[in-house]
Amino acid sequence: MDYSKMTREEAIEALVELDVAKWGAEERDASRRLHRDRSRGRALNALAHRPEYDYGANAPAGLKAAAKAALTDSDHAELRKGG
Secondary structure (H helix, E strand, O other): OOHHHOOHHHHHHHHHHHHHHHHOHHHHHHHHHHHOOOOHHHHHHHHHOOHHHHHHOOOOHHHHHHHHHHOOHHHHHHHHOOO
């Protein structure tokens, strides 16, 4: 998969699907609400740092590179605040 071409919506949907796989389909709407305000960079970063990828250690290199490239200065500021 070419993560550099993944849209914000696709990244959020991937996060939702991982949450559904972990917590069940009844959590789909809650997961969408949780992730809906993420920028593309923050969504890709969250995807790369999922527990399924050992919090980033085992994330695909392309995903990590795409997340790093997509993070803006405001994204970095949000992440420093714990967002």
